[in-house]
Amino acid sequence: MKHSNISIFIPHNGCPHQCSFCNQKNITGQSYQPTKEDVKNTLENAVNDLGENAKNAEIAFFGGSFTAIDRDYMITLLEAAKPFTKIFSGIRISTRPDYIDEEVLEVLKKYNVTSIELGAQSMDDFVLKANNRGHSSYDVIKASKLIKKYNFSFGLQMMTGLYSSTYEKDIYTAQKFIELKPNTVRIYPTVIMKETELANLYLSGKFVPYTLEQSVDLCSRLILMFEKADIKIIRLGLHYSESLVKHSLANNYHPAFKELCESRIFYNSFIEKTNSVDKSKTFTAYINEKSLSKFYGQKKCNLNCFKEMGYTFETRFDDTLGKYDLYIK
Known part of the structure; x- marks a missing residue:
């Protein structure tokens, strides 16, 4: 590095x-x-x-x-x-x-x-x-x-x-x-x-x-x-x-502009992939472990937004994924 x-x-x-x-x-x-x-x-x-x-x-x-x-x-x-x-x-x-x-x-x-x-x-x-x-x-x-x-x-x-x-x-x-x-x-x-x-x-x-x-x-x-x-x-x-x-x-x-942008990538991806998800059921979001902070967002802004939208999910890691990849199961 x-x-x-x-x-x-x-x-x-x-x-x-x-x-x-x-x-x-x-x-x-x-x-x-x-x-x-x-x-x-x-x-x-x-x-x-x-x-x-x-x-x-x-x-x-x-x-x-x-x-x-x-x-x-x-x-x-x-x-x-x-x-x-x-x-x-x-x-x-x-x-x-x-x-x-x-x-x-x-x-x-x-x-x-x-x-x-x-x-x-x-x-x-x-x-x-x-x-x-x-x-x-x-x-x-x-x-x-x-x-x-x-x-x-x-x-x-x-x-x-x-x-x-x-x-x-x-x-x-x-x-x-x-x-x-x-x-x-x-x-x-x-x-x-x-x-x-x-x-x-x-x-x-x-x-x-x-x-x-x-x-x-x-x-x-x-x-x-x-x-x-x-x-x-x-x-x-x-x-x-x-x-x-x-x-x-x-x-x-x-000052943390890159962090905001990377969090936005995960926000957009999550919304797109959960568009047809039944909010009454719990699902799993898979990401690379190194991307956790990006997925949650600055001060957990993404996580808080997802909860306010009514989504119930757990986060698991799949280290075969790229740093901006996300899939829902």
């Missing part, structure tokens, strides 16, 4: 555009740009903390568009990290689709980068333009193919509920991601940060964000889509930080 990434933030550096939703300082609570000494000190401390477990962790450069930053600065950071690739499992970077080409991939290979994530956000060109992304869906496709050609581990990041997007457009983005066959995906429901264009649109009434309930409904479906395609979701929802909560609007952020 992998440990958390050893993350080194380079907030907003290298981004040639100011996307509608972006305020990296408010999201991360950080604006300082790390030096090579910072990288070295961070990784040395991580080695001391993790010991033998360091081999299961990745060095991760996040927060900006890594391949779009000043090339000399990028190489300085990579040079500082490279000696530690003998200790950690590799280097992961995040960047823009329009700043990937063969030349930069050669550089990344030289410094032992192993994983590249593309901040695609949407595969709908109208949505990309409306949010000032500065790249097209074709750029995502082109960059994805190049990254796979060079045999990097490959990830895609999407944002649901962006300005001008819809439920159907978000499903479409997930479908196009699946066609590109990434190793991993990250899904970030849009959070409206203060001091952004998105905040202005929201405050003027031009942008109505998804409610938390709508986001949970959508993302519970996306989980099943990627699960079926055997694509691992390595993040669902933004990491919690006091800065994020303090500087966000609309009250549609939840």
Whole structure:
């Protein structure tokens, strides 16, 4: 099992555009740009903390568009990290689709980068333009193919509920991601940060964000889509930080968003499978033992709802089942 990434933030550096939703300082609570000494000190401390477990962790450069930053600065950071690739499992970077080409991939290979994530956000060109992304869906496709050609581990990041997007457009983005066959995906429901264009649109009434309930409904479906395609979701929802909560609007952020979505999957499955069940009789719900908390829901919300609906059942385990599987007997 992998440990958390050893993350080194380079907030907003290298981004040639100011996307509608972006305020990296408010999201991360950080604006300082790390030096090579910072990288070295961070990784040395991580080695001391993790010991033998360091081999299961990745060095991760996040927060900006890594391949779009000043090339000399990028190489300085990579040079500082490279000696530690003998200790950690590799280097992961995040960047823009329009700043990937063969030349930069050669550089990344030289410094032992192993994983590249593309901040695609949407595969709908109208949505990309409306949010000032500065790249097209074709750029995502082109960059994805190049990254796979060079045999990097490959990830895609999407944002649901962006300005001008819809439920159907978000499903479409997930479908196009699946066609590109990434190793991993990250899904970030849009959070409206203060001091952004998105905040202005929201405050003027031009942008109505998804409610938390709508986001949970959508993302519970996306989980099943990627699960079926055997694509691992390595993040669902933004990491919690006091800065994020303090500087966000609309009250549609939840720190345990993934848990809500996974519980919704079981809620929907249970309702579907018990639609014709005689409520006067006791039945058995079978799940994988590791899925018990997901089935019961946060603070047992699912279990309480099922009881209020009049269902009487017992829960048993079948460890041949997948983590989102459920059957009734």
